[in-house]
Amino acid sequence: QSALTQPASVSGSPGQSITISCTGTSSDVGAYNYVSWYQQHPGKAPKLIIYDVSERPSGVSDRFSGSKSGNTASLTISGLQAEDEADYHCCSYTDSSSWVFGGGTELTVL
Amino acid sequence: QLQLQESGPGLVKPSETLSLTCAVSGGSISSSSYYWGWVRQPPGKGLEWIANIYYTGSTYYNPSLKSRVTISADMSKNQFSLKLSSVTAADTAVYYCARDPATDESFDIWGQGTMVTVSS
Numbered sequence: 001q002s003a004l005t006q007p008a009s010v011s012g013s014p015g016q017s018i019t020i021s022c023t024g025t026s027s028d029v030g031a032y033n034y035v036s037w038y039q040q041h042p043g044k045a046p047k048l049i050i051y052d053v054s055e056r057p058s059g060v061s062d063r064f065s066g067s068k069s070g071n072t073a074s075l076t077i078s079g080l081q082a083e084d085e086a087d088y089h090c091c092s093y094t095d096s097s098s099w100v101f102g103g104g105t106e107l108t109v110l
Numbered sequence: 111q112l113q114l115q116e117s118g119p120g121l122v123k124p125s126e127t128l129s130l131t132c133a134v135s136g137g138s139i140s141s142s143s144y145y146w147g148w149v150r151q152p153p154g155k156g157l158e159w160i161a162n163i164y165y166t167g168s169t170y171y172n173p174s175l176k177s178r179v180t181i182s183a184d185m186s187k188n189q190f191s192l193k194l195s196s197v198t199a200a201d202t203a204v205y206y207c208a209r210d211p212a213t214d215e216s217f218d219i220w221g222q223g224t225m226v227t228v229s230s
Contacts (some may be wrong), residue, residue, distance in 0.1 A: 001172075001173060003158075003176070026183075032215070034214065034215040034216070036214075036215070036216035036217070038157070038217070045206055045220040045221065045222055045223050046149075046157065046206070046217070046220055048216055048217060048218045051214045051215075051218070052214045052216070055214070057218065068138040089156060089157050090210035091157070091159070091216070091217070093144065093215040096173065097170050098159065098170060098171070098172060098173065099147075099155055099159040099162070099215070100159065101149075101158060101159060102156060103155075103156040104155075104156035109121065
């Protein structure tokens with residue numbers, strides 16, 4: 001299985017909105033609504049911020065939202081804050097009962 | 111509050127077997143509500159799923175690693191383990207254990223991670 005495709009980096013100014021894409025295939029992203037997103041600060045473990053394409057775990061800011069169209073999922077962060085600067089990883093369940101991650105996207109808050 | 115803690119050697123020689131254990135506290139790995147898994151991250155790179163296990167003993171492996179990986183669980187000790195054989199420098203990574211709610215196929219709780227270096 002091939003890794004999902006994410007942009008290597010994105011950037012935005014405080015208060016702005018940014019969107020990170022995550023492109024897979026009809027065997028993973030397009031097959032199920034089991035796309036999740038993780039935020040990872042340097043030296044820390046990943047933190048789940050979106051599951052089931054668009055659901056937020058308890059305690060996660062509503063500035064984070066997710067969506068999906070066909071084989072591409074997206075994470076949108078609105079009202080960018082300095083603390084949002086981190087790496088973001090997407091993940092999808094696949095039709096072979098496995099999981100596949102994207103390569104990760106580095107978010108810089110200018 | 112559920113906590114996961116990885117343990118194991120930080121240095122493994124090439125061609126040997128990497129062995130890690132994840133101790134779970136604050137919850138039971140015998141629960142039918144969760145899978146338990148391993149994810150790794152080579153330095154400066156993205157995350158890679160390795161394997162999952164369910165309380166029934168059912169196992170799921172990354173196809174690219176399947177021939178070298180074994181995941182197992184010890185219900186009496188409330189822990190699960192990973193073995194990766196014939197390691198090379200490409201297996202150098204931070205290894206995380208994580209919980210996967212069976213209802214949504216995500217990884218909602220993670221251990222802090224343990225760095226494993228493959229070198230002679």
